[in-house]
Amino acid sequence: xxxxxxxxxxxxxxxxxxxxxxxxxxxxxxxxxxxxxxxxxxxxxxxxxxxxxxxxxxxxxxxxxxxxxxxxxxxxxxxxxxxxxxxxxxxxxxxxxxxxxxxxxxxxxxxxxxxxxxxxxxxxxxxxxxxxxxxxxxxxxxxxxxxxxxxxxxxxxxxxxxxxxxxxxxxxxxxxxxxxxxxxxxxxxxxxxxxxxxxxxxxxxxxxxxxxxxxxxxxxxxxxxxxxxxxxxxxxxxxxxxxxxxxxxxxxxxxxxxxxxxxxxxxxxxxxxxxxxxxxxxxxxxxx
Amino acid sequence: xxxxxxxxxxxxxxxxxxxxxxxxxxxxxxxxxxxxxxxxxxxxxxxxxxxxxxxxxxxxxxxxxxxxxxxxxxxxxxxxxxxxxxxxxxxxxxxxxxxxxxxxxxxxxxxxxxxxxxxxxxxxxxxxxxxxxxxxxxxxxxxxxxxxxxxxxxxxxxxxxxxxxxxxxxxxxxxxxxxxxxxxxxxxxxxxxxxxxxxxxxxxxxxxxxxxxxxxxxxxxxxxxxxxxxxxxxxxxxxxxxxxxxxxxxxxxxxxxxxxxxxxxxxxxxxxxxxxxxxxxxxxxxxxxxxxxxxxxxxxxxxxxxxxxxxxxxxxxxxxxxxxxxxxxxxxxxxxxxxxxxxxxxxxxxxxxxxxxxxxxxxxxxxxxxxxxxxxxxxxxxxxxxxxxxxxxxxxxxxxxxxxxxxxxxxxxxxxxxxxxxxxxxxxxxxxxxxxxxxxxxxxxxxxxxxxxxxxxxxxxxxxxxxxxxxxxxxxxxxxxxxxxxxxxxxxxxxxxxxxxxxxxxxxxxxxxxxxxxxxxxxxxxxxxxxxxxxxxxxxxxxxxxxxxxxxxxxxxxxxx
Numbered sequence: 001x002x003x004x005x006x007x008x009x010x011x012x013x014x015x016x017x018x019x020x021x022x023x024x025x026x027x028x029x030x031x032x033x034x035x036x037x038x039x040x041x042x043x044x045x046x047x048x049x050x051x052x053x054x055x056x057x058x059x060x061x062x063x064x065x066x067x068x069x070x071x072x073x074x075x076x077x078x079x080x081x082x083x084x085x086x087x088x089x090x091x092x093x094x095x096x097x098x099x100x101x102x103x104x105x106x107x108x109x110x111x112x113x114x115x116x117x118x119x120x121x122x123x124x125x126x127x128x129x130x131x132x133x134x135x136x137x138x139x140x141x142x143x144x145x146x147x148x149x150x151x152x153x154x155x156x157x158x159x160x161x162x163x164x165x166x167x168x169x170x171x172x173x174x175x176x177x178x179x180x181x182x183x184x185x186x187x188x189x190x191x192x193x194x195x196x197x198x199x200x201x202x203x204x205x206x207x208x209x210x211x212x213x214x215x216x217x218x219x220x221x222x223x224x225x226x227x228x229x230x231x232x233x234x235x236x237x238x239x240x241x242x243x244x245x246x247x248x249x250x251x252x253x254x255x256x257x258x259x260x261x262x263x264x265x266x267x268x269x270x271x272x273x274x275x276x277x278x279x280x281x282x283x284x285x286x287x288x
Numbered sequence: 289x290x291x292x293x294x295x296x297x298x299x300x301x302x303x304x305x306x307x308x309x310x311x312x313x314x315x316x317x318x319x320x321x322x323x324x325x326x327x328x329x330x331x332x333x334x335x336x337x338x339x340x341x342x343x344x345x346x347x348x349x350x351x352x353x354x355x356x357x358x359x360x361x362x363x364x365x366x367x368x369x370x371x372x373x374x375x376x377x378x379x380x381x382x383x384x385x386x387x388x389x390x391x392x393x394x395x396x397x398x399x400x401x402x403x404x405x406x407x408x409x410x411x412x413x414x415x416x417x418x419x420x421x422x423x424x425x426x427x428x429x430x431x432x433x434x435x436x437x438x439x440x441x442x443x444x445x446x447x448x449x450x451x452x453x454x455x456x457x458x459x460x461x462x463x464x465x466x467x468x469x470x471x472x473x474x475x476x477x478x479x480x481x482x483x484x485x486x487x488x489x490x491x492x493x494x495x496x497x498x499x500x501x502x503x504x505x506x507x508x509x510x511x512x513x514x515x516x517x518x519x520x521x522x523x524x525x526x527x528x529x530x531x532x533x534x535x536x537x538x539x540x541x542x543x544x545x546x547x548x549x550x551x552x553x554x555x556x557x558x559x560x561x562x563x564x565x566x567x568x569x570x571x572x573x574x575x576x577x578x579x580x581x582x583x584x585x586x587x588x589x590x591x592x593x594x595x596x597x598x599x600x601x602x603x604x605x606x607x608x609x610x611x612x613x614x615x616x617x618x619x620x621x622x623x624x625x626x627x628x629x630x631x632x633x634x635x636x637x638x639x640x641x642x643x644x645x646x647x648x649x650x651x652x653x654x655x656x657x658x659x660x661x662x663x664x665x666x667x668x669x670x671x672x673x674x675x676x677x678x679x680x681x682x683x684x685x686x687x688x689x690x691x692x693x694x695x696x697x698x699x700x701x702x703x704x705x706x707x708x709x710x711x712x713x714x715x716x717x718x719x720x721x722x723x724x725x726x727x728x729x730x731x732x733x734x735x736x737x738x739x740x741x742x743x744x745x746x747x748x749x750x751x752x753x754x755x756x757x758x759x760x761x762x763x764x765x766x767x768x769x770x771x772x773x774x775x776x777x778x779x780x781x782x783x784x785x786x787x788x789x790x791x792x793x794x795x796x797x798x799x800x801x802x803x804x805x806x807x808x809x810x811x812x813x814x815x816x817x818x819x820x821x822x823x824x825x826x827x828x829x830x831x832x833x834x835x836x837x838x839x840x841x842x843x844x845x846x847x848x849x
Contacts, residue, residue, distance in 0.1 A: 260596075
């Protein structure tokens with residue numbers, strides 16, 4: 001587990017996962033320092049864990065050579081940042097830890113990538129993403145929800161946010177981000193990584209600002225109508241029951257105890273699980 | 289015959305074949321397929337009613353059955369479309385057209401569509417798609433004669449495979465729907481619609497649900513008791529049984545044969561009294577209530593309301609149906625689990641039904657045993673049963689592997705059930721009890737009579753006495769219900785009636801019976817539907833658990849009762 005880059009502060013002590021994260025983070029820091037010291041190790045380590053993963057992410061996000069990319073949480077040995085630069089992107093890596101920033105700068109100049117990579121000190125919650133075509137967020141970055149919110153808000157339309165999300169046993173160590181997280185601001189796609197079977201890549205593409213008032217279905221008030229914009233991926237009965245993009249939906253009521261959401265589609269009443277309803281994005285129709 | 293769930297396929301099937309098959313205004317009422325003979329002008333035809341499917345990508349085991357039926361190359365596929373939800377039915381039709389099978393369509397529920405101010409131009413669809421199409425109203429039988437003659441025509445003419453079509457798309461289904469739709473008067477928000485909506489909202493839906501469940505319970509017990517007291521008991525207890533006893537006593541000399549027939553466990557006394565006067569009334573009243581709940585479309589509303597609660601047990605709203613069916617009989621309940629979307633859900637419901645949901649036969653026996661002696665004990669048994677059911681569900685959802693399932697279900701319209709359809713349905717279920725349940729009870733009684741009269745019973749009672757007298761604090765004779773309970777659930781209860789037990793002993797006996805082995809037919813079905821290993825686990829676990837818990841209650845009971 002020592003392959004992760006670094007601790008990124010503010011882990012709630014009450015959360016056992018946070019504590020584990022801290023321990024792991026220290027381990028990761030040691031590994032990264034070792035990577036900084038022994039270039040041969042770093043080459044093997046990078047090939048082993050990052051090259052194919054980054055390649056997959058680049059393909060999924062549709063990032064091209066020449067694109068401007070921001071990497072939040074680059075760490076002392078910025079593998080992802082370097083891998084992106086090798087694919088022709090102009091990359092800015094940021095980290096909240098000054099020591100890591102200094103170490104990362106040394107690595108970049110050793111590799112002779114000064115013209116393509118810039119390392120800055122900064123945090124994901126405050127950075128402005130408007131200049132970038134795509135933003136990568138590392139697995140360790142916390143507080144995750146705030147970082148996602150800031151990135152999606154400051155990105156330009158069609159800008160992409162690439163998140164590494166956990167699957168399988170790693171869920172015990174990290175909080176997985178729900179695909180619903182950015183659903184009202186972006187079109188979210190997910191894909192299980194082939195290179196690293198315990199990771200899922202999520203790509204959120206920022207929507208044009210005209211769609212800004214989008215909400216998830218369970219966020220509508222009872223009796224309100226909307227046009228379905230996206231349904232998330234999932235249930236085989238969504239389409240046959242009429243829950244398809246472009247259709248009108250009317251929220252009837254939300255059941256107690258985390259129960260289902262009852263909606264009306266062209267006269268047909270459907271009970272939708274709360275989790276499914278949180279992935280259904282609608283454009284509210286005003287006037288009723 | 290294929291089509292989306294809850295579109296009236298079974299009604300059409302029954303009308304075409306003049307058979308009695310379960311029909312419900314509830315998705316998933318046909319879980320296996322039904323098969324019936326259909327007499328057309330030219331030749332007799334075998335008609336198969338497949339479980340409802342929305343698309344050809346099955347979402348549950350029941351739906352896979354429907355898809356598998358299509359792979360058997362039928363001579364003709366009759367696709368039943370829903371006039372009120374035309375586009376999703378049309379998508380299914382488009383998918384079916386891609387299979388290259390001879391195809392006919394029938395648009396049902398046109399009456400409900402008209403109520404919403406919609407009409408469907410079936411001739412337009414027939415021209416556009418090249419599939420013969422008929423409009424029907426299955427509940428009244430309108431259009432079925434035409435369907436019959438068109439079926440005959442389609443089967444006797446040579447089939448030419450349709451032209452190759454592009455893969456079906458929702459856009460195409462939507463386009464066809466728009467074009468085939470004709471407006472037919474104004475759509476009115478009927479009282480039925482408003483009531484139907486009110487019953488799904490937490491307020492007033494939840495209090496209404498509590499009221500309805502209490503009413504149903506009261507109806508089942510009250511009507512059952514009334515039937516027993518005023519109709520079945522006078523008829524069997526005072527008219528039939530004494531006559532039979534007199535007849536036997538006149539014809540047979542005292543001896544083993546006579547004792548088996550009219551003795552302590554007489555085949556002609558207890559063997560008739562138990563199934564007909566103690567259980568049958570509740571079977572009738574329960575299925576009457578259940579059929580109303582199903583056909584009115586209320587069951588799905590209950591499922592939606594209780595979804596949050598069911599979710600804690602890893603179940604979705606759709607699981608309400610098999611659980612409720614389980615209060616009637618475990619066998620249809622286990623069959624109905626096929627309509628659930630995940631294996632985990634099926635196992636959870638199976639555990640609940642096997643362990644802690646008493647079937648109506650057993651409930652009737654509980655009422656007969658306890659209601660007159662101690663109402664508190666009856667309420668206690670009901671509480672223990674419900675608590676055990678919830679605990680089983682929560683534990684099963686924690687312990688069984690797999691993800692919790694997500695609810696996504698259609699809520700059918702609230703309809704006033706039709707008396708003739710209801711009557712047929714209750715009769716079909718009652719007949720099932722008379723044909724399968726009663727002979728099993730009588731066989732069990734005959735077995736008990738033989739054991740009793742030959743003295744084997746005493747031996748068994750003595751052998752089991754450490755468990756029964758020491759641990760359960762019951763008399764030795766209580767070995768009888770434990771032996772018989774394996775055959776039928778009510779037989780674990782009824783023999784306790786004539787043992788002059790104290791209220792606390794009655795309660796213990798009832799608790800043991802509640803958790804005891806589900807009947808042998810259910811164990812066999814678990815082996816068939818799931819795995820023989822699971823059936824053995826059910827058999828062993830229920831026995832051990834019932835005896836263990838029974839012993840605990842035997843010690844607690846005297847403190848309370």
